[in-house]
Amino acid sequence: MPVGVIVTEPAVTPEKRIGAGRPSAPDREQRVLDIIETARAKRPRFKDSAVNMSHGAGGKATQTMIEGLFVPAFASEALSQLGDSGIVSVAGTSVAMTTDTFVVKPLKFPGGSIGELAVCGTVNDLAAAGAKAQALSLAFVLEEGLDANVLREEVEAIARTASEAGVSVVTGDTKVVERGLADGMYVCTTGIGEIDPRASLGTDGLVAGDRVLVSKTIGEHGTAIMLARGELGIEADVESDTRSLWPVADVLLDAAGPDLRSMRDATRGGVASALNELARASSVGITVSEAAIPVTPEVNGASELLGIDPMYVANEGVMVAFVAPESADAALAALRSVPGCEAAAEIAEVVAEPPGMVLVETAFGGRRVMDLLAGDPLPRIC
Amino acid sequence: MKFVDEFRDPELGRVLAGEILGEVDPSRHYKLMEVCGGHTHSIYKYGIDDLLPENVELVHGPGCPVCVMPMGRIDDGIAIAAENPEVILTCFGDMMRIPGSTQSFLEAKADGADIRMVYSPLDALRIARSNPERTVVFFAIGFETTAPSTALTLKRAKAEGVPNFLCVCNHVTIVPPLRALLDSPDLRLDGFIGPGHVSTVVGVRPFEFIPAEYGKPLVTAGFEPLDVLQTIRMILAQLRKGEAKLENQYKRVVPYEGNPAALKVMQEVFELRPHFEWRGLGFISQSALKLSEAYADFDAELKYTVPGVRVADPKACQCGEVLKGVIKPWECKVFGTACTPEHAIGTCMVSPEGACAAYYNFGRYAREKEAVVS
Numbered sequence: 001m002p003v004g005v006i007v008t009e010p011a012v013t014p015e016k017r018i019g020a021g022r023p024s025a026p027d028r029e030q031r032v033l034d035i036i037e038t039a040r041a042k043r044p045r046f047k048d049s050a051v052n053m054s055h056g057a058g059g060k061a062t063q064t065m066i067e068g069l070f071v072p073a074f075a076s077e078a079l080s081q082l083g084d085s086g087i088v089s090v091a092g093t094s095v096a097m098t099t100d101t102f103v104v105k106p107l108k109f110p111g112g113s114i115g116e117l118a119v120c121g122t123v124n125d126l127a128a129a130g131a132k133a134q135a136l137s138l139a140f141v142l143e144e145g146l147d148a149n150v151l152r153e154e155v156e157a158i159a160r161t162a163s164e165a166g167v168s169v170v171t172g173d174t175k176v177v178e179r180g181l182a183d184g185m186y187v188c189t190t191g192i193g194e195i196d197p198r199a200s201l202g203t204d205g206l207v208a209g210d211r212v213l214v215s216k217t218i219g220e221h222g223t224a225i226m227l228a229r230g231e232l233g234i235e236a237d238v239e240s241d242t243r244s245l246w247p248v249a250d251v252l253l254d255a256a257g258p259d260l261r262s263m264r265d266a267t268r269g270g271v272a273s274a275l276n277e278l279a280r281a282s283s284v285g286i287t288v289s290e291a292a293i294p295v296t297p298e299v300n301g302a303s304e305l306l307g308i309d310p311m312y313v314a315n316e317g318v319m320v321a322f323v324a325p326e327s328a329d330a331a332l333a334a335l336r337s338v339p340g341c342e343a344a345a346e347i348a349e350v351v352a353e354p355p356g357m358v359l360v361e362t363a364f365g366g367r368r369v370m371d372l373l374a375g376d377p378l379p380r381i382c
Numbered sequence: 383m384k385f386v387d388e389f390r391d392p393e394l395g396r397v398l399a400g401e402i403l404g405e406v407d408p409s410r411h412y413k414l415m416e417v418c419g420g421h422t423h424s425i426y427k428y429g430i431d432d433l434l435p436e437n438v439e440l441v442h443g444p445g446c447p448v449c450v451m452p453m454g455r456i457d458d459g460i461a462i463a464a465e466n467p468e469v470i471l472t473c474f475g476d477m478m479r480i481p482g483s484t485q486s487f488l489e490a491k492a493d494g495a496d497i498r499m500v501y502s503p504l505d506a507l508r509i510a511r512s513n514p515e516r517t518v519v520f521f522a523i524g525f526e527t528t529a530p531s532t533a534l535t536l537k538r539a540k541a542e543g544v545p546n547f548l549c550v551c552n553h554v555t556i557v558p559p560l561r562a563l564l565d566s567p568d569l570r571l572d573g574f575i576g577p578g579h580v581s582t583v584v585g586v587r588p589f590e591f592i593p594a595e596y597g598k599p600l601v602t603a604g605f606e607p608l609d610v611l612q613t614i615r616m617i618l619a620q621l622r623k624g625e626a627k628l629e630n631q632y633k634r635v636v637p638y639e640g641n642p643a644a645l646k647v648m649q650e651v652f653e654l655r656p657h658f659e660w661r662g663l664g665f666i667s668q669s670a671l672k673l674s675e676a677y678a679d680f681d682a683e684l685k686y687t688v689p690g691v692r693v694a695d696p697k698a699c700q701c702g703e704v705l706k707g708v709i710k711p712w713e714c715k716v717f718g719t720a721c722t723p724e725h726a727i728g729t730c731m732v733s734p735e736g737a738c739a740a741y742y743n744f745g746r747y748a749r750e751k752e753a754v755v756s
Contacts, residue, residue: 032712033745035719052492054479232501301383307423357744364607365392366429369744 044068058269058314059373082281083203084265085129087195096131098122099190107150107184109228111220111239112316114187115157120242120316122191123165124265127249128319130199133167137190140174143182150184165244167191198253205261206282211328212348215248215319216241216341218271219299219310227302234305236298241317247338248319255334259327264320269373272311274320275348275358276372283355288348288370291363312373322350389606390428398611399433405618412438413570413707414617417560418577419446419733420605426740428607434614441707442730442737444559444663445577447524448476449729449736452659455552456482458688459521462550463487463495466686470513472506473521475499481726483693503535503549510539510547519548519682527579529553529671530644533651536673536680548682551672553652556580557588558669559660563706564596570707573617575610576602578632583648585640586630593626604632651677659692662701662729701728704737711741718742 046068054061071080078086085098100121107114123133138158142151162169221240226232245265252260264274271293279286288311295303295310303310317340323331328346335344348358358370406412416422422442425431431440444450460482463471471487478488478499491497496516500506503520510518522532532553539547556577563569576589581602592600599620603613613631620627630636651674658670673681699721700714711717711730721727723739730738 029710029712032718036742036745039718039722048489050489050492052488054488231505297383304383304386309427360429362427362429363392364390364395364428364430364433366432366607368426368429371743 043072057373058267058273062269063372081203082277083129084125084263085131087129094195095192096126096129096195097190097192098125098129099188100125101186101188103183103186104225105183106225106228107154109240110224110237112242113154113157114185115154116161116242117240117316118187118189119158119161119165119167120244121265121267122189123167124245124267124316124319126191126193127245128263128265129193130196130201130249130253130260130263131193132196132246132250133165133191133193135170135192136162136167138169138172139188140172141182141186141188142174142176143184144176144179146184154185154187161244165246196249196253198257199260200258201260201262203262203278203281204283206278206284206322206350207261207324208284208350208352209325210261210350211323211325211346212275212286212288212350213321213323213328213332213335213344213346214266214271214294215245215321215335215338215344216317217294217296217299217343218266218315218318219295219303219313221267221316222270222313223299223302223310225314226306232306234302236302238296238298238302241315243317243340245317245319248335248341251334251338252319252321252323252331256321256323256327256331259324260321260331261324262322264322266315266318266320268314270310270312270314271318271320271347272309272358272370273372275370278322279358280356282350285351285354285356286348286358287351288358288360290360292345292347294343294345294347311370386606389604389608391608394608395433395611398608398615402433402438402611402615402618403435405615405622406435406438407622408435408437410437412572412618412621413441414438414573414575414614415441415443415563415571415707416575416603416610417443417445417556418575418579419449420579421575421577421603421610422446424605424607424610428610430607430610433611438614438618439707440575441571441705443574444563444660444705444729445525445556445580446729446733446736447528447554448474448480449733450554450559450660450663451477451480451523451552452661453481453483453693454659454689454691455550456480456487457484457693458683458690459550460485460487460490460495461688462519462682462686463497464490464493466517468515468517469496470509470516470518471495471497471521472500472509472518473497474501474523477521477523480732503532504538507535507539507544507547510544514546517546517548519550521550521552523552525554525556525577525580526583526644526648529648529652530583530641533647536651536677537647539680540677547680548685549673549680550682551652551670553671554658554660555654555669555671556584557591558666559663560589560592562663562666562669564592564598566702566706568703568706568708571598572621573598574600575613575617576600576630578602578604578609578636581630581632581636581640583641583644586628586636586638587640590628593628597626599626599629601629602632602636604635650674660729661732662699662705664702699728701730701738704728704730711738712745714738 044064044067085096102118126133224238224240266274275286335341360370487497506520589600599617601613601616652671653674654668655670655672657665657667659665698715703709726732730736
């Protein structure tokens with residue numbers, strides 16, 4: 001083996017370093033930490049020169065764009081809550097409103113399709129705000145040349161899913177763009193629903209001692225999509241969990257009432273991002289017990305091979321619920337009574353310190369920080 | 383998962399942690415370097431640090447192949463993709479966010495360069511076959527772990543006569559940077575957790591010089607948490623006995639002589655570069671590979687003019703010293719000011735698991751934890 005020689009400048013000499021060791025320089029270390037703290041506490045500024053794929057991944061880049069560009073531009077009290085839905089008052093009634101655009105590729109995947117997703121995604125964002133969806137708008141961007149049967153099938157899927165969720169499509173829009181511009185079809189839905197009288201939810205009301213529940217096994221939707229793209233050469237029976245979460249919200253509101261502090265539809269960015277957003281909004285810490293996280297063996301295996309943590313993988317049928325400790329057991333029992341939610345589990349506890357941070361107690365017995373991702377979870381090579 | 387969970391048993395982990403405690407001298411501070419980025423990931427993922435005594439410190443080494451890629455090489459890759467419309471540049475996913483001097487691949491892609499993520503060099507070859515009117519350039523990175531798969535792909539491309547497949551070879555070798563670190567007069571490391579994945583290819587023998595010439599223990603390690611803990615116990619046991627030996631904890635995968643077939647194909651396809659620049663470490667002689675004469679037709683660096691500019695790491699960047707365990711991340715002159723995770727300068731800030739990035743994000747928490755423990 002060859003001999004390696006560094007030919008850059010010599011390192012700082014040991015003499016210069018005396019007195020700079022860990023125990024003797026706590027003040028300087030504290031100063032550096034303070035600088036970082038100040039920098040991080042500032043509102044994020046959107047400074048990128050172009051939009052790239054990480055702005056759509058639900059991690060740090062997305063957060064910077066939302067909090068650094070959108071929120072300040074619109075100066076809306078409802079928007080700045082950064083909930084899954086915005087809450088507005090219409091003729092004295094509290095109404096939740098949300099919108100979502102669907103650009104999934106492929107259009108059909110095991111366990112669902114873009115049409116089902118377009119209904120469930122919006123219904124679920126309303127459910128997370130404690131509102132049963134009452135009306136949906138539906139907008140299509142269609143690509144020239146799209147097989148009409150594909151469109152028919154998706155329209156049927158939308159009609160069926162909306163009917164199952166008890167919501168009507170009341171208005172819509174259609175645009176067609178030239179071949180090559182829209183991957184077949186993009187779908188946008190907007191929904192409204194009245195806030196349930198049992199609900200007193202918010203993003204900033206978590207307190208130490210609150211428990212965090214997930215409504216079922218996690219990571220299935222994102223894994224199914226990755227595998228369906230066929231780029232990985234992995235085959236596994238993983239189906240998307242696309243489903244309406246209103247039944248889940250309904251039983252939680254019944255079981256916990258005002259003790260249900262918050263709910264989050266854990267889509268893009270996964271459960272980990274939902275926990276981080278709430279920890280920040282409420283200035284609390286969250287400690288996750290890794291051994292308690294429900295994951296199917298198939299998702300676990302695929303994640304292991306790809307070096308991805310299922311906590312960051314997207315779901316389309318997982319509700320994360322934050323419940324006061326007195327009602328946590330009742331809420332969990334109620335969740336498990338919902339068909340498909342038998343694997344619901346308590347996975348984390350809200351703690352006072354460190355504020356804004358999510359920590360994981362690993363199944364192996366150590367601890368680590370579970371931060372927002374910079375962009376998409378990417379397979380590792382090393 | 384069978385054959386995996388056995389190596390993640392928390393009960394056995396606690397037993398090993400207890401044994402480690404028995405090996406350490408409480409009056410002494412230990413600095414052990416895990417050479418490989420894969421180990422850094424395991425340590426981080428399982429929280430292995432937490433199971434170690436206060437005076438055993440793990441130092442992240444130079445073995446993360448994407449983090450050591452210098453800005454100039456990334457600029458070259460972007461130039462090939464951006465200035466030649468026929469080119470599809472392909473690379474592994476974790477390369478996409480590594481900053482060049484002005485852009486990362488991800489940002490260049492947003493500007494219109496055709497840059498695609500692949501999971502294997504063979505995927506890149508497949509893209510070349512199905513796009514005969516384009517030129518597919520594979521931006522190859524990695525240590526001896528990934529070099530054989532690039533070599534095999536090039537062999538296949540040659541055998542099949544695929545005319546539109548090229549490679550930018552950035553493969554690096556593990557021994558020269560280790561020797562460079564060990565040659566530094568200010569090195570403060572007591573032992574090495576040896577790189578398991580690289581060793582499956584090169585074997586354990588190339589690391590004999592570390593105990594023999596530098597008197598430091600090296601134990602080749604697997605990647606499961608029990609592997610890492612057992613390795614740490616083996617190193618500490620050597621230190622307690624005043625020994626410096628080469629040991630192999632990862633015998634279930636790593637043969638002493640490595641993988642002769644993989645080494646043969648590498649020898650056929652690659653040759654050593656006279657020198658190569660490492661982000662944070664500077665130029666290290668004979669530390670990287672390029673395509674051999676026989677494969678010159680596939681060498682994108684010969685086909686395209688690239689800027690080939692050496693973009694100097696800013697003078698103030700002290701990644702080298704952080705890697706050697708001489709200074710803590712926060713002692714670096716640019717830490718937290720010019721160098722942040724959003725605008726990383728050095729290798730230690732580039733990867734989220736790098737020593738500086740981890741300290742930037744979680745340093746306050748780590749300090750609070752120390753205060754609670756002590």
